[in-house]
Structure formats: structure tokens, C-alpha cells
Amino acid sequence: MKGIEPELIELLKQGWCTPQIARIAKSTHEPSTTIHYNIKRMETEKKIKAYKAVFDYQKIGQGFCTFVLINLSPGEYGNPEKIAKILAKHEQIESIDIITGDWEIIAKIRTKDQNEYYEFVKKALSMPGIAKTTSLVSFRQIKTEFVS
Amino acid sequence: MKGIEPELIELLKQGWCTPQIARIAKSTHEPSTTIHYNIKRMETEKKIKAYKAVFDYQKIGQGFCTFVLINLSPGEYGNPEKIAKILAKHEQIESIDIITGDWEIIAKIRTKDQNEYYEFVKKALSMPGIAKTTSLVSFRQIKTEFVS
DNA sequence: CATATTATTGAATATTATTCAATTATTTAT
DNA sequence: ATAAATAATTGAATAATATTCAATAATATG
Known part of the structure; x- marks a missing residue:
């Protein structure tokens, strides 16, 4: 083995x-x-970007899933993409989007458990430019990536 | 052809x-x-659920992406999964989760454009049990499904 | 309408997945 | 600790599949 x-x-x-x-x-x-x-x-034509596996994240120790709504500090309103691209480098971030509404960025995050999530938040989300974050923890993932 | x-x-x-x-x-x-x-x-072991293609959604006419935060009516607090499973049947819904916090459900939705999104909202999100929805429209998708 | 470009397809070939049997490593029970 | 059982590794053989190629058909372009 x-x-x-x-x-x-x-x-x-x-x-x-x-x-x-x-x-x-x-x-x-x-x-x-x-x-x-x-x-x-x-x-x-680059319509297809890749072919990849879809996992049962519970079974591979990535069961903890959260959505983070991010407010930027006023000085960063001009380039949310800069911050999003920095965050995107983290492997725990499955997706990250610049959005309309009460928040500027939404990120979907996968970690092993609450503990690893806490470590991730401390490390990744404490960067300058991020004013406030709201975490929505997923209790149950009913559907992921078009696969039920 | x-x-x-x-x-x-x-x-x-x-x-x-x-x-x-x-x-x-x-x-x-x-x-x-x-x-x-x-x-x-x-x-x-069902750790792997499927193998699938990842698309450039702009290029295949699915470029409009939104997140919908859903509040259920008090009578439905007991079984958010029932509503989530009904919604999950729509092909436009890429993912749907039961969450903590100010909302009960978050869904990620892909449509061709704002118009198709509006039609989807009218059709899918007007069902009984859903009290209020908040749409977060994605301006730019920096990262999707672990593929940058 | 003529020409160029793009798409379809069957046959041949190259590559790849899969099966099988033997060996090795690991776990379990006594 | 040791034997027995189970799980994992691997090379060789085979089955299945992707890919190439050349010919034809369809479509677009000027």
C-alpha cells in the first residue's frame, strides 16, 4: 500500500x-x-475546458461546505477581481464570483471539517481589502455540479 | 450538419x-x-460519483450565473429538503444546499441570459413554501468547480 | 453558380482499458 | 507472535477504444 x-x-x-x-x-x-x-x-474552440471526476465529498474527507459572502472595504470597490483572484489560488475554494447586491464576492469553500474551515478563514480571509464576511454553512448538499 | x-x-x-x-x-x-x-x-466505494466535462459557460450559451438565497415560509421550516429536492430537478440548478444563517437554502443557477433566468424564477421559485428570495447575480466567474 | 470551407463517415491503425493469475503486503483472529 | 484471511500490487495477454486517414457530402461564401 x-x-x-x-x-x-x-x-x-x-x-x-x-x-x-x-x-x-x-x-x-x-x-x-x-x-x-x-x-x-x-x-x-475551448467550449470544453476539462474532463474531471465528481466526488462524494463526504467520503473523501471534504464534507464541510460553506458559502462566504464578502464585503470589501470601500478602497477596494474598484477592483474586486484582484482580491477574488488571490483567493482563487486556495485549493479549498471551489468557485468564486464577483456579484451584485449587498456583497461584492461569493465563494464556495470545501474543507474536511469545521476545524480546517476555521484555519482557512484565519489564513485566507484576513487579508487587507476584506471588510466583512458572512459564512453560510451547508447542512446538506442536495445537488452538486449538475450531479444529483 | x-x-x-x-x-x-x-x-x-x-x-x-x-x-x-x-x-x-x-x-x-x-x-x-x-x-x-x-x-x-x-x-x-462510491467515492467517485461521475466523470464529466467542464464547460466554458459563456461559450455554450449558459453564461448567466446567479446565486439565490431562499427563505422558507414558517410552515416549511421542518423539511427544507423536500423543497430543495423539488428544485434540484431543474436542469438550470447547478447546486443546491440546505444552510445555516439568515436563509434556509442557497442555489446556484445557470441560464443563457437574464431573460431565461427571469422565466426560470417565475416557473421554479413561485412554488408554495418559498417565502422570499434574494438573487445575487454573478458579474464575473473567477473560478468554477476547481478549474481556473 | 462556382469555389472554398466545414462536416460526415467507413476502414485501418495506434493506443488504451481490462482481465487474469501470480506475488506481495496488510489486517485479523487466536 | 503466528497463522490464516483479506486486500493491494503488478506484468503479460486480450478486448475495447480512440485516432488517423481518405473519400464523400453538406454548407457557406463571394
Whole structure:
């Protein structure tokens, strides 16, 4: 046993997958070369960014999910993207968006547990420019990434 | 031309992909049979739920992204999951969570544009049990689903 | 309407996943 | 501690799949 699983999870989260052309061809009753051609075109056009695995986050020790609503300090209203891009570098952040309304940024965060989340908040969200954060902790994830 | 692309996008959003075992084997310097064995085990254990494509949503006409914060009417506090599961059936909903704090549910929604979003809100969010909704429209998606 | 470009497709080939059997490592029970 | 049982690793063989290629058809362009 080499404990290869964490490495595999990390790879499969980022990509390292590929479409099942033959299976899609059978399902759609199209020749596999037609499916191949169309998918490769979408890849070239950058419509498809990657192929990746979707995990049961409970089962891989990433079960704690929160949404953070962020208010920037007035001096940073001009470039919320700068702060969002810095935050995006953290692997715990699954998605981050610049938004309208009472907050400037919303981030979706995955950690092992409340403890790891607390450490993340201390480390990542204490940066200058962030005035206030509101955490919405997920009790139950009913649907994730289009996969029920 | 058969206009097969929308069908392919729908399939690849749900799954119909597979890990690249040989490529992962080369990258990790492990035998491909070891990679195969480990990944199949994770599938059996249901740690891996699916393999799917990640799209550039702007380019496939799903560029409008919003987060909806939902307040339930007092009578529904007991079972937010019931409402969340009904909403989860809509293909426009990428994710939906039961949360703590000032709202009971948060949903992430993808539509073509504001117009389609408005139609979705009228259709989906007018159901009994939902008392109030707050929409946070995404101006810019800095990071999505772990893919930058 | 003619020409250029893009899309479709079957046949051949290259690559890859999968199966299998043998070996090694790890866990469990006594 | 040791034996037995279970789980994990691996190379070789096979089955399945992706990819390339060349020919044809459809569509777009001027």
C-alpha cells in the first residue's frame, strides 16, 4: 500500500479524464468518428475546458461546505477581481464570483471539517481589502455540479 | 450538419467520461494496473460519483450565473429538503444546499441570459413554501468547480 | 453558380482499458 | 507472535477504444 489515493483524487479533480466516444456513439446512434470530430472541435474552440471526476465529498474527507459572502472595504470597490483572484489560488475554494447586491464576492469553500474551515478563514480571509464576511454553512448538499 | 452539439453538451455535463488510466500511470510512475485497481475501488466505494466535462459557460450559451438565497415560509421550516429536492430537478440548478444563517437554502443557477433566468424564477421559485428570495447575480466567474 | 470551407463517415491503425493469475503486503483472529 | 484471511500490487495477454486517414457530402461564401 502506497497511499496513492490522495494523489489520484487531486489529479481527477483537475482533469485527467476523457469522453467515452464509443459509448456516446452507441447511445446517440451516430458513428464514433462523428462524435470524435464534434467533441474535438468543441475542445479546440475551448467550449470544453476539462474532463474531471465528481466526488462524494463526504467520503473523501471534504464534507464541510460553506458559502462566504464578502464585503470589501470601500478602497477596494474598484477592483474586486484582484482580491477574488488571490483567493482563487486556495485549493479549498471551489468557485468564486464577483456579484451584485449587498456583497461584492461569493465563494464556495470545501474543507474536511469545521476545524480546517476555521484555519482557512484565519489564513485566507484576513487579508487587507476584506471588510466583512458572512459564512453560510451547508447542512446538506442536495445537488452538486449538475450531479444529483 | 445535424446539430448534434447540444445533445453532446447535455451528455458530457452529466457524465459519459472516464479517467485516462495510462496517462495517469505515466505521470505518477505507477503501473497502469495499479491505477486501474485503485480507481475502480474508489468507484465501487462510491467515492467517485461521475466523470464529466467542464464547460466554458459563456461559450455554450449558459453564461448567466446567479446565486439565490431562499427563505422558507414558517410552515416549511421542518423539511427544507423536500423543497430543495423539488428544485434540484431543474436542469438550470447547478447546486443546491440546505444552510445555516439568515436563509434556509442557497442555489446556484445557470441560464443563457437574464431573460431565461427571469422565466426560470417565475416557473421554479413561485412554488408554495418559498417565502422570499434574494438573487445575487454573478458579474464575473473567477473560478468554477476547481478549474481556473 | 462556382469555389472554398466545414462536416460526415467507413476502414485501418495506434493506443488504451481490462482481465487474469501470480506475488506481495496488510489486517485479523487466536 | 503466528497463522490464516483479506486486500493491494503488478506484468503479460486480450478486448475495447480512440485516432488517423481518405473519400464523400453538406454548407457557406463571394
